[in-house]
Every structure is written in structure tokens, then in C-alpha cells.
Amino acid sequence: MEADWDELSQIQLPPPASHPLPTPASAIAFDTHQDLLWTGNDFGRVTSFFGPELQRYTSFKAHTDGAVKQLLFCDKGVISISVRSVHLSSRRGITQWHLTADGGYRHDGFKDLRCMSFTSKGVHEVLVAGCQDTMFRIDVEKGTITETLQAEDGYTLMKKGGQYICAATSNGTVHIIDPLNFRVVKKWKAHKEWINDMDAKSDFLVTCGYSRRQMQTYILDPFAYVYDLKTLLPLPPIPFHVGAAFVRMHPRMSTTSIVASQSGQLQVVDLMNPNTANVRQVNLYETFLTGLEMAPSGEALALSDSLCSVRIWGSPTKVRFTDQSQPTEFPDHTLPHPKLDWSADTPLSTIGMPYYRESLLSVWPNHFIFEVGAPPPKVDSTVLSSMKKAELGHWAPNPKRTRRNQVSKRRVIGRDSESLMAPKFLSEKARDKSENKEVPERRMSETLEALTDMMLDGSTKKDVPVMYRNVEIKYSKFGVDDFDFEYYNKTEYSGLETHITNSYANPLLQLLKFTPLIRNLALHHAATACLFESCLLCELGFLIDMLEKANGQNCQATNFLKTFSGLSNAASLGLLEEHSPNNALTNMIQALNRFLMDKLTSDFRQMSQQPSHLDHALTTAAMANIRSTYTHELVYPPKNPMKNPLRAPRATFSQILKASVERQDQNRGWCDRCKRYQQLAARKTIQQVPPILMINAAIHSHDAKQLWATPDWLPEKIGIIVNQGQFFCYEGQDLEHHLRRNFYDIQVYELVGLVADINSGENQKSHLVSMINVSPSSPDENQTQSSWYLFNDFLVRPVAKEEALRFDPSWKLPSVLTYQSVKASHHIDDSWKDRLDTSLLYRVWTPPxxxxxxxxxxxxxxxxxxxxxxxxxxxxxxxxxxxxxxxxxxxxxxxxxxxxxxxxxxxxxxxxxxxxxxxxxxxxxxxxxxxxxxxxxxxxxxxxxxxxxxxxxxxxxxxxxxxxxxxxxxxxxxxxxxxxxxxxxxxxxxxxxxxxxxVDTVDLYYIPARQRKLSLRFLAWIVLQxxxxxxxxxxxxxxxxALKLHKHWQLVEEDEGRAVCDDMVRDIYKRGWEVGFKAPGARLRSAQQQQQQQQQQMFTEGGRDTPDAMRGMETPRGAMTPVRPGTAKGT
Known part of the structure; x- marks a missing residue:
């Protein structure tokens, strides 16, 4: 550092678009190829500046998951790293590749990345690590992870020096790593607490860090410690009494380093003679340094401070960032337009047109549609059904389904742009197949699969994967039977249709179906003599049996939802969509969960007054003064602002569940001792836990959402111990520890599934899906691996466990969780089929x-x-x-x-x-x-x-x-x-x-190539006479x-063979074309109906009513007008 070095320029980092204030630099670095200074901020934005004047060059959003931790440079551009992603962009800001834990090229091992370093392959490969137990080798050219390595410790900093990679741990130790095999060859305890900064060059490593002093405070060490990378031995430290915070090695002088304090003092020190130093002071006012970086040429220093500023120090006469800088690409300069004399009298023809070879933007094609208005909204069907006539028009009571002065959006453009595109109708596919058209259905399906697997970086609502979005049934002229449900579900598990009122309950019904204990009890109850019309348990058993028999075909919960909609208390509790149109679905499904658990147990008791098996399966037994409950709602601890959020341990799911079960409620009630109303505290003391835990997530605060956003926060298994009225819950390593000890009677639960609330974006309404592990409901006891599926109404597809248990506060949060005891897994009880109560079949109803x-x-x-x-x-x-x-x-x-x-x-x-x-x-x-x-x-x-x-x-x-x-x-x-x-x-x-x-006689007497099915009346006439x-x-x-037609088919097939049956059907079709596929009686009635319609039309139009006109329309009995083949349709 020459004597004329001084501050050359200073600039504040520009704020991101959504923040009005500047942001501090979380990382700074000089480009090794061009005269650029790069910075990263806490919001994942990377910004570059050109030259010592810090002219703004590029700025782009590289990460969506937190601050930029470090920057490296290669020929292709700049590599940046954040806690859960690694990004490579060109110096112009164009993304080359992006690796993340949440989307794009996905890798679930990215949990808390902090640092990276080039390996022995130079700038072609980078080693990425962090405060986690794994490291990753990334091919810079391809943007792929080539190898996952086990890390001996969590690393916060990395520098490459000499023939080694130096990695700093969170406890003040430096690991010397061999870049060939990535093994730790040496460990050096540099500081007592943690390392704040370090740098390595040639054969030397210098570190700055913290130690703990009296009163449990942390202060910077008054020494910068030096380590010889050739001998792997420590050297005498560099004294720095004001506290060494940052250090950088000089790129040209191998034994020279620059040490800086947070207050701005700079010392240029020779490692071989640390007692001689060149001291300079940075002018800081009400701020402190947060970073230090030296240019590759050694002619400039960059310093960042807490007031979001970046300063450049150097010699005013000679400043270069690199020795041999490559030219920096800038946009072309725009030539000024020639000055024209313009007035109201200037002819437009004097203004020339520029030379062009392509269509101008102003030449809009005719198919462009600009929506200037929209049709009025459709009148609600409930309004139409309740209209009453008045003197002027009709009137009806307002159903109040929207807020006051609120109207629905009627713009067509942009509407439903985020929904999943429906496939072709089955009739269209059959027509294309018969016409030998090449239908790219396979490619469409592959495209759909690719879109469903796509998870864009970040967590904005537009990045919601396609498989989570709303699915909608389309109807052709043939009705719902023409819709291709198989396009959405190629699994063995059936989905539920959506065109039914209150179908928001579909995900919860699927969850109950895959809970073996509830499934068994529902089917056993349905097999009894229960005839109560309002019994939802019977309807649930019927629905479960239908879903199992369907084996992947679409089903609908029509009867269950119809019975549920007819319950008066369901309407009073706000569980019906038509009565609560503005209620959030996540609140409705949690209320439905509480309601169903209570209703199902009461329905079970109707057939037996004794405590039911369903009570035992669902009820959490508490003290006598606390009534038994079937569901639990999670209660989240408030955030303590006095604690350091960086060091405070995050609450686990088991801790939240324990606090929720044992929470103390404050209610105002009558006190017998005081003889007046008082604030009473009630606390649950758990006596026994059921084998099924139905849990409402009850996410109402921002802190609760952030807990669910934590990776792997929801455990697949939990263990519960109830001992002397105390409730204990464990997960992870604590659970394994108690299982090994086997000291307490611990009950282990596994996660069966969950209902999640999906907020797909502006153009789509919120809806619910279920994520279900089908393994516990499999009768195969050898199936121990979890197998997760997404049930989005009639869209069903397998998903990875990590995807099923990954949540994002912006679009995916859980509503209902179901845990079941592992002892009940794979216990599928089908003995109900042998205990069917068939007395109903022998009972006769007579008219009253x-x-x-x-x-x-x-x-x-x-x-x-x-x-x-x-x-x-x-x-x-x-x-x-x-x-x-x-x-x-x-x-x-x-x-x-x-x-x-x-x-x-x-x-x-x-x-x-x-x-x-x-x-x-x-x-x-x-x-x-x-x-x-x-x-x-x-x-x-x-x-x-x-x-x-x-x-x-x-x-x-x-x-x-x-x-x-x-x-x-x-x-x-x-x-x-x-x-x-x-x-x-x-x-x-x-x-x-x-x-x-x-046995369907439609299919027996049918030739698929003719694409026409025959009516029962026509078959009775032509086959049975x-x-x-x-x-x-x-x-x-x-x-x-139909029975006679089947018997006739059986008789012909047994006597003469299947070939004769096929000939018989061909003769039937041939005869059908001749008579229009109608029996004579049907043709006569059809002709008479047509005659009546013509008469009515003639009278309406004012035609003459004469005997001649009437006589001309008469049709003799049994006569018929010849029908051209193909123009008539069977009924």
C-alpha cells in the first residue's frame, strides 16, 4: 500500500425493487477477468460495478432463498451461493444454470450452504459445503452435481491456498483438505469460538476470529493467526490490538497481508516480520466495516460497511482491478434522432419511414383481440330459483356470497391461464383413431409429465407445479362419460370427481380411506343392519369399498356428500360451501375434521350402546373434568424478541404437539367456591392416547408458517409416552434413543398422510389436496418403504417423500395431519365380507x-x-x-x-x-x-x-x-x-x-368399428321379436x-359358436341401417310426433288450416318415409 493510497469512490448499494432502503452487502469480490466489482445482498441479488468510479453495470436476482454467501469467477461468468442454491450467470446477468433444493435442477441435500472453492481441476469444478453433513462436487461446465461427499464438520468459509483447500468450521477450527480425494489431512484450532474471516495465498493461511471473555461476551482476538501450508505448522501470530476482523493476502507479494478492524484501521504486515506495519485509517462515521476484499492486481481495496456503502481505496494515479483485463461488454450507444421542424402544418408524408426487413411492431395482425368490455356475470341459480314476480320484473333475496360492493372479475384474457389443460374427449380420440390420424397423445402426456415435474426456483405463486393446480372436468355433448380421466391418473388408486357440491371434502375422505383402522371399522359397520339415513359411517364404508373396487378408475362421493349436506348441524357449523362461500377452505376442512370424528363415533354407537371400537381408535382420554376429544390443534410458541434468533433453537414438531395437547386454556366460568363468574384455567392431563391421531395444523401466524417452511420439520414417525398423567413426545434421534433403551412403554406413530391447502395464484381459487403414504394401508407386510401419492381430486400421481413433506408459506401449507400407530399398519381386515347382514334382502315393503x-x-x-x-x-x-x-x-x-x-x-x-x-x-x-x-x-x-x-x-x-x-x-x-x-x-x-x-347387452351386441350402440327397444324387436x-x-x-337378450346370446354361442354370434351382430347392424335403427312402433310414434310439430309450426306461422293441408300430412299406419342410412339415431 503506497503512501498516496486513499479513498477513491464510495457508493450505496441500490435497494431491491420491493424495499425502499439500501441493503448491506453480504458478499463482495473483485472479478478475476474484467474490471468489475461484484456484490451480493441479503435478498439474493447480485450487482456489479465497473471501474474505480463504481459505474453500475449489471444487477439480477440469483437466489430466492436468502443472502448471497460467496462469489467466485470463471470464464463463463460469476458463481454465487446461498443457503439452498448455487447459481451461475454470465457477466451480463443471463442464467447459465441453477441448482436448488426447491426447484429447477433439484437436489434435496442443499440445506444450509455457506461456502465454496475451486478444486484441483481449476475453474472447471467447484466444491460446495456449509453447516451440514454433506459436500458436493459441481461441474461448472455442465451445471450438474458429480459427487456427494461426507463432510467431517460444518464449514462456514473456504479458501484455496497452495495445494490444499482450507475450510473453517463453526467452532474455530480450520480443516486442511486435500483437493484430490477431499480428505482432511490436518486440523488446526485457530480460535476459541468461531472464525470471522480468513485468506490463503501460496503457502500461508491467515485467520481472524472471536473468543469468549468474561461476562460471557464475544470479542475479536487481538491477533491474526498464521499457518504454514507447506509444513502444516503454525507460525507466530500478527499482533493487532484493536481486534483483527478481516484479512487479505497480497496477490503479488506472497508474505504480505492486510489486516483490518471493524473500526476501519488497516495494517499492511509482512508475515516474516510482523512487528513492522504500515497503518492507515478509513474515515467511518457512525458505522463499521463488514467486509474487505483486494483486487487481483493488488492496486485496489474494496470495503463494505454497515450503512450499505462500498468504498474503493487505491492510488489516484494508477488503479486497475486485474493485470490483463478482458474488455467489458456494454450496450451500443443510441444515435440521437435528427431534429425535425414540426408544426401543425407539417405534412405527415414528409416524415420518412426507416428501412426495415421485418414486420413492424405497429402492424398488428387481424386476429389480435383487445377486450374492451365483458358480459355481465351469470345470475346465481339460487337467485333464479327464489325469484318472485313484482310489478316491474322479478326480485329475490340477496344470497350475500360476496362482500359489499364486491363484483367478480369477468375478463376473459388471462383467466384460467394457470389451470391444467384438459385432454381430448374420448369420442375425439376414437374418431381420430378410426380416421388413422397421427395423434401426438404420447408426446402430450410426456409434456404433461415434464411440466408436472418442473419446479421453478423460488416460492412465488406462479411457480406452483402443474400437478398441484386446479383440475376441472370438461363436458362434451356425450356428458361426463366422454371425459378422459385416465389422462390424469395412471395409478391403481382412484381419485374423486369435483362437480359435486361440497367436494372440498375429497382430500379428507381419501385420507380416511388410507387409514387402516378407520377403513376397517367403516366397512364392518356398513356390513351390519344399520339403516339410519343420516349415518355417515355407513356412507364412508360404501365409499371406501367403491374406491377399492374401482382400482384406479374415477369415482365420486355423491351419496356421502348428499347425506352430509342434509345434516342440519353441518349447515349451522358453516361446513357447507353454499352457506359459507367466503370461508377459507383450510378452516372449513379442519372444522369438518372435528365434525366427522364426532359424527362417525356417534354413528358407530347407534348399533351398540357399549363403548365402541371407533371411540377407542380416535379418543384421547383426559381427566374427568375435561371432555374427551377426537382431534388436536397445534399451538405454536410466540417468538421471544429478547433472544438471539440466530442462536435460539427452533421448536420441533414433537415439542409443538406436546404443548398443544397439554395446553392450559383460560375461560370465564362459574366458580362454586367464589359463587361468581371467574377466569378459570383448565389443563388437560392425558391418561391414554389412541392409535389414531387426527391433528389440525391450525396455522394462523407468520411464525407458524415459517416453522412449516423449515426443511424436514414434519417427522414421518413420532413416539409418545404417557406416564403418570404426563405426555411426552419424541422424534428423530430422541425417538431412536428411547426405542433402544426400551425403558418406557413408548407408542410409535407413523404419518399416514395430510391434507394441504394450495394457493395456486391470482387466476385460481384456493383448493385442497391430500398427500398420502399408501404403504401402511397395503396388506403386504414386507412393504416397509414409504410410498407417497398426491391426490388432487381425480388427478393422482406418485411423488417423492421429500416433495410430499415440503411446504412453502406462499402456496402450500398443511391443514390436517393423520398419524397412526405402527402396530396397525398393514392390518387390512376383510372379514366383514363373511359377516354381511343380508336380512334386508328378505324384507318386503308394502304401500301404506x-x-x-x-x-x-x-x-x-x-x-x-x-x-x-x-x-x-x-x-x-x-x-x-x-x-x-x-x-x-x-x-x-x-x-x-x-x-x-x-x-x-x-x-x-x-x-x-x-x-x-x-x-x-x-x-x-x-x-x-x-x-x-x-x-x-x-x-x-x-x-x-x-x-x-x-x-x-x-x-x-x-x-x-x-x-x-x-x-x-x-x-x-x-x-x-x-x-x-x-x-x-x-x-x-x-x-x-x-x-x-x-354383463352388459350393449357390449354384447356391439361392433366397435361402427361407433354406434344399439338401443334396447331395437334389439328386443329385431332379436326377440x-x-x-x-x-x-x-x-x-x-x-x-336384457336378461332374454343375454340368454339368447348364450344359447347361440353354446350351440353354434362365437363366430355365428359375430355374424348375427353384423346382420343386426345391416338390418338396422335399413330401418334407421328403430323398431316399427317407435318409427310410427316418431312420425306422428313430427307431424304434430309441423302442424303446430304451420299454425304458429299463420298457414292455412284446410282439409287439403291436413290430408297432405297424414301418414298411413305402418307406413314410413325411407330413411337414408346414417341420418337417424337410435334411442
Whole structure:
């Protein structure tokens, strides 16, 4: 440092966009290739300055997870490191590669990175380490991790000197590492506490650090300690009485170093003669130094201070940052525009156009659409249904689903841009396949998989992975059956559909299904004689059985949610979406969790007054004055501002759970001793814990969100000890320690799954998903490895454990957690199938007005008439419309079905398929419906108004649960169902029948290449020579006809072989084209209906009403107009 060295320039670091104040430099470094000074701040932003004047050059956001810890330079650009990511950018700020623990090129080992150093391969490889037990070798050229190494300690600083890498630990020790094999060859205890700064050059290493003095305070050591890297021995220290804080070795003079204090004193010292020093002082006012760096040329010093300033020291006559600097690339200078004389009289043609070879930006194409307005919002269906006529128009009460003066956004542009794109309809795929079109479906699927796996760096809402976003069912003219659910789920686990009211409960229902104890108890209860209409436990058992039988096919919780929506206390608690449109879903699902646990246990008790197994599985027993609870809500400790947040231990999940279970509540109540109301403190004293822990996360504060953002904070296993009223919870190494000691009776729990709240961004509403470990619910006891799946309604896909248990406060937080005792894992109890209570099948309902009246052909099951596996039964069901479909017509005139019509089961008939009473019904139930019926569909269902009303019906009405349970019993007894068009019937009934138990005459008499399925009426006419459905549909007649068609097929196949059956079907199709696929009676009625429509149209349009006109429209009985093949459609 020459005598003329002084401060040349000073600049404050620019603030990031979201912060109005400057930010301090967390890292500074001189570029080794160009005259640039680089800085990093606490917000992950990297900024560079050119020359000694510190002209701002580039600035970019390199990290989203904290401060920039260190900077290194190579030919390709600048390498920066933060706690959970490593980044390489060109000097212009363009990202070359990014390695992170949260997204991009993901690596879960990045937990607390602090430092890095080039290896023996020079600038082509970097060694990354931190306060963690692993280090990583990164190929700078490829941006990939080539090797993961075990670290002997956590490292905070790294410098390469001589033939070694010097790494400083958090306890004041320096590890000398061989850069060839990365083994520690020497350890040197330099300081008592920690090392604040160090530098290495040639054969010398100099360190500055802290020691603890009296009164437990930390002060800088008055020495800078020196270490010889050639002999691996310490040298005499450099005295520095004001406290050595920073040190840098001179790049040209190998034995010269510069030591600085926090107060700004600089000393240039020769290591071989430390008693002689050149002392200078930096002018600091109300601040202190935070960093020191020397230029590679040795001609400049950079100093950063606590007031966010960076200073350059050097000689005013000669300052270079590098000896042989490469030219720095700057933007081209913009030439000024020529001055024009402009006035109101200047012709526009005198203004010339520039020469151009490409289209100008001002030439907008015709397909550009600029939205200047939007259609008014659709009127809510509840408003339309409650409208009353007034003198001027209609009026209805305000449902109050939004806040005052709040309107919904109606802009089309940008809406739903973040949603998952729906696949082609099944009908479109079949058409493309038949036309031999090359459909890039496989590439689309691969693209979807790539998008789902993509996790962009950072935690902004736009970076939410595609698999977490809202999924939506699209409807074609063929309804929901045309939607390709398999596109979203290629696993063996079924998802749940979303177009049902209160389907926000889907994730919690999936979680209960994969909890073996709840699954077993629900199925065992469903197999009993329980007939209570409001029993949710039965409905849960039916739903679980359907999900298991579906084996990956989509299902819907229609019956469960319908029963749940009909509970009065569910509405009063704000658990229904239509009554609580503005409530946060995470709050609703936690309230639903509490409600369901209480309701399921009370439903279980209805069949037994004794303490139930479900009580034992869910109830946490406490003191007598505290009522038993089924769920627990986590309580998070408040942050103590007096403690040092950097050194305060972070609370663990087990500590939070213990404090939540044993928390003390303050309530105002009546005191018998004082005879007045007082503040009473109630504390739970735990006596026994259940094998299932249902936990509400209850995240209401910023501190709680930050806890969940901690990597690996949620443990997969916890251990609980209850001893003398004390509750103890352990995880991790503490749990392993207690298991090894085996001193206390510790109960170990494993995480079955969780419900997470997903906030996908501005254009999407918040929704819920479940992350479930399916391993505990597997009957295979050898499956000990966890297997996590994401259940996003009907989107199901496997995910890594780290992804399932990773949370981000900006878009993903848990709502409900489920832990189950490991003793209950893999215990799948299917003995309920052998204990089915079948008494319901033999019970007969008669009309209340005529107790002795029964259908003429109805023969109930006899006591000695068994139902065994393989028993054939014919079935048909009739439905009524409970809600019309919702259709949206766009500005272009296209119609889009938003929600299909909702049907309700009105009648179901089941006939014997074999035996002496073959073809006779033993089930013919009419279902009582309490909801408003918008259309009885009498022409197709045979149901008339009043048939389903208990007060006016002449039929014996039963509840939906009774009719459903009869079919469910037949299904689990192994019956084979025969019918026509059964999949749609089963879907509306909300039951899943495996393919081996279904014989559908639609599929028997079907040629896939023709893409047309034949109606039951046409098949009865052409195969059986019967004319059915003459007036309306009758379920007994339809079921009997399907049974006859099946018997006819069996007879032909047994007598003449399958080839003759195929020829028979081809002849049926040939004859069908000739008659328009309609039976003669159907054609006649169709012609008569068409004639009536033409007459009505003629009268409406004012045509003449003369006998001649009427005579011209007459159609002789049995005559028909020839129908061109392909123009008529079967019914």
C-alpha cells in the first residue's frame, strides 16, 4: 500500500425493487477477468460495478432463498451461493444454470450452504459445503452435481491456498483438505469460538476470529493467526490490538497481508516480520466495516460497511482491478434522432419511414383481440330459483356470497391461464383413431409429465407445479362419460370427481380411506343392519369399498356428500360451501375434521350402546373434568424478541404437539367456591392416547408458517409416552434413543398422510389436496418403504417423500395431519365380507295405503333361497332430474356445458337371472326424494309426479340408503349383474361393480368399428321379436328384456359358436341401417310426433288450416318415409 493510497469512490448499494432502503452487502469480490466489482445482498441479488468510479453495470436476482454467501469467477461468468442454491450467470446477468433444493435442477441435500472453492481441476469444478453433513462436487461446465461427499464438520468459509483447500468450521477450527480425494489431512484450532474471516495465498493461511471473555461476551482476538501450508505448522501470530476482523493476502507479494478492524484501521504486515506495519485509517462515521476484499492486481481495496456503502481505496494515479483485463461488454450507444421542424402544418408524408426487413411492431395482425368490455356475470341459480314476480320484473333475496360492493372479475384474457389443460374427449380420440390420424397423445402426456415435474426456483405463486393446480372436468355433448380421466391418473388408486357440491371434502375422505383402522371399522359397520339415513359411517364404508373396487378408475362421493349436506348441524357449523362461500377452505376442512370424528363415533354407537371400537381408535382420554376429544390443534410458541434468533433453537414438531395437547386454556366460568363468574384455567392431563391421531395444523401466524417452511420439520414417525398423567413426545434421534433403551412403554406413530391447502395464484381459487403414504394401508407386510401419492381430486400421481413433506408459506401449507400407530399398519381386515347382514334382502315393503298390495309379478326372496357368488340377476333403474344442466354460450355462439344435469335414483328393479323363478323381480323399490324434482322424465322413466312423495305415492317408498344397500349386498355377495347400458346406471347410483360381475347387452351386441350402440327397444324387436316401451319405460320390463337378450346370446354361442354370434351382430347392424335403427312402433310414434310439430309450426306461422293441408300430412299406419342410412339415431 503506497503512501498516496486513499479513498477513491464510495457508493450505496441500490435497494431491491420491493424495499425502499439500501441493503448491506453480504458478499463482495473483485472479478478475476474484467474490471468489475461484484456484490451480493441479503435478498439474493447480485450487482456489479465497473471501474474505480463504481459505474453500475449489471444487477439480477440469483437466489430466492436468502443472502448471497460467496462469489467466485470463471470464464463463463460469476458463481454465487446461498443457503439452498448455487447459481451461475454470465457477466451480463443471463442464467447459465441453477441448482436448488426447491426447484429447477433439484437436489434435496442443499440445506444450509455457506461456502465454496475451486478444486484441483481449476475453474472447471467447484466444491460446495456449509453447516451440514454433506459436500458436493459441481461441474461448472455442465451445471450438474458429480459427487456427494461426507463432510467431517460444518464449514462456514473456504479458501484455496497452495495445494490444499482450507475450510473453517463453526467452532474455530480450520480443516486442511486435500483437493484430490477431499480428505482432511490436518486440523488446526485457530480460535476459541468461531472464525470471522480468513485468506490463503501460496503457502500461508491467515485467520481472524472471536473468543469468549468474561461476562460471557464475544470479542475479536487481538491477533491474526498464521499457518504454514507447506509444513502444516503454525507460525507466530500478527499482533493487532484493536481486534483483527478481516484479512487479505497480497496477490503479488506472497508474505504480505492486510489486516483490518471493524473500526476501519488497516495494517499492511509482512508475515516474516510482523512487528513492522504500515497503518492507515478509513474515515467511518457512525458505522463499521463488514467486509474487505483486494483486487487481483493488488492496486485496489474494496470495503463494505454497515450503512450499505462500498468504498474503493487505491492510488489516484494508477488503479486497475486485474493485470490483463478482458474488455467489458456494454450496450451500443443510441444515435440521437435528427431534429425535425414540426408544426401543425407539417405534412405527415414528409416524415420518412426507416428501412426495415421485418414486420413492424405497429402492424398488428387481424386476429389480435383487445377486450374492451365483458358480459355481465351469470345470475346465481339460487337467485333464479327464489325469484318472485313484482310489478316491474322479478326480485329475490340477496344470497350475500360476496362482500359489499364486491363484483367478480369477468375478463376473459388471462383467466384460467394457470389451470391444467384438459385432454381430448374420448369420442375425439376414437374418431381420430378410426380416421388413422397421427395423434401426438404420447408426446402430450410426456409434456404433461415434464411440466408436472418442473419446479421453478423460488416460492412465488406462479411457480406452483402443474400437478398441484386446479383440475376441472370438461363436458362434451356425450356428458361426463366422454371425459378422459385416465389422462390424469395412471395409478391403481382412484381419485374423486369435483362437480359435486361440497367436494372440498375429497382430500379428507381419501385420507380416511388410507387409514387402516378407520377403513376397517367403516366397512364392518356398513356390513351390519344399520339403516339410519343420516349415518355417515355407513356412507364412508360404501365409499371406501367403491374406491377399492374401482382400482384406479374415477369415482365420486355423491351419496356421502348428499347425506352430509342434509345434516342440519353441518349447515349451522358453516361446513357447507353454499352457506359459507367466503370461508377459507383450510378452516372449513379442519372444522369438518372435528365434525366427522364426532359424527362417525356417534354413528358407530347407534348399533351398540357399549363403548365402541371407533371411540377407542380416535379418543384421547383426559381427566374427568375435561371432555374427551377426537382431534388436536397445534399451538405454536410466540417468538421471544429478547433472544438471539440466530442462536435460539427452533421448536420441533414433537415439542409443538406436546404443548398443544397439554395446553392450559383460560375461560370465564362459574366458580362454586367464589359463587361468581371467574377466569378459570383448565389443563388437560392425558391418561391414554389412541392409535389414531387426527391433528389440525391450525396455522394462523407468520411464525407458524415459517416453522412449516423449515426443511424436514414434519417427522414421518413420532413416539409418545404417557406416564403418570404426563405426555411426552419424541422424534428423530430422541425417538431412536428411547426405542433402544426400551425403558418406557413408548407408542410409535407413523404419518399416514395430510391434507394441504394450495394457493395456486391470482387466476385460481384456493383448493385442497391430500398427500398420502399408501404403504401402511397395503396388506403386504414386507412393504416397509414409504410410498407417497398426491391426490388432487381425480388427478393422482406418485411423488417423492421429500416433495410430499415440503411446504412453502406462499402456496402450500398443511391443514390436517393423520398419524397412526405402527402396530396397525398393514392390518387390512376383510372379514366383514363373511359377516354381511343380508336380512334386508328378505324384507318386503308394502304401500301404506294398502298393506296387502304387492306387484302382481313380484316374488320376494324366500328364507331358503341363497344368494351365492356368480348368481345372475337382471337390473334396471329409472331416474328423475333434480337439477338442469348449466350451459354457457360464448360470444362466438358456441355452447359449453359448465355443469351437467343432476339425476336422482327414482326406481330400481332386480330380477332373478336363473332358477324356477327366472325373470321374476325380488327387488322393486321406489325411492322417496325430498329434493325438488325439476323433471320427472316420465317418457323415459315411467315416473309420474307424486310417485316419489311419501304423502301421495301409491308405491312402497324406501329411502335411498335402503335401495343402495340392497344393491351393495348383492355386489359383495358376488352376484353378476345383467342389464342394458349399466355403466351410466351404476354411475348415477354411485356404486362401482367390477367388470367380471357385469354383463352388459350393449357390449354384447356391439361392433366397435361402427361407433354406434344399439338401443334396447331395437334389439328386443329385431332379436326377440318383441315390442317393448310402447308407452313409457318400465324398469322390470327393461331388465327382463336384457336378461332374454343375454340368454339368447348364450344359447347361440353354446350351440353354434362365437363366430355365428359375430355374424348375427353384423346382420343386426345391416338390418338396422335399413330401418334407421328403430323398431316399427317407435318409427310410427316418431312420425306422428313430427307431424304434430309441423302442424303446430304451420299454425304458429299463420298457414292455412284446410282439409287439403291436413290430408297432405297424414301418414298411413305402418307406413314410413325411407330413411337414408346414417341420418337417424337410435334411442
Amino acid at each position: 295405503q294398502e298393506p296387502d298390495a304387492m306387484p302382481t309379478d313380484f316374488v320376494p326372496l324366500k328364507a331358503g333361497e341363497p344368494v351365492t357368488p356368480g348368481t345372475p340377476v337382471a337390473i334396471d333403474a329409472e331416474f328423475v332430474s333434480l337439477q338442469r344442466e348449466e350451459i354457457e354460450i360464448s360470444a362466438s355462439g358456441t355452447r359449453e356445458t359448465i355443469r351437467p344435469s343432476r339425476l336422482g335414483l327414482a326406481r330400481v328393479s332386480v330380477l332373478r337371472g336363473a332358477g324356477p323363478d327366472e325373470g321374476k323381480p325380488f327387488i322393486d323399490d321406489y325411492i322417496a326424494i325430498s329434493e325438488p324434482v325439476v323433471d320427472y322424465l316420465t317418457l323415459y322413466s315411467g315416473i309420474s309426479p307424486g310417485d316419489l312423495d311419501r304423502a301421495t305415492s301409491k308405491h312402497a317408498l324406501v329411502g335411498l340408503k335402503v335401495a343402495y344397500k340392497k344393491l351393495w349386498l348383492l355386489l359383495n355377495l358376488g352376484c353378476v349383474f345383467i342389464g342394458h347400458g349399466l355403466p351410466k346406471d351404476f354411475r348415477t347410483i354411485n356404486i362401482h361393480v367390477p367388470r367380471p360381475q357385469v 318383441e315390442d317393448i316401451q310402447q308407452e313409457t319405460h318400465d324398469s322390470i320390463e327393461d331388465a327382463r328384456t
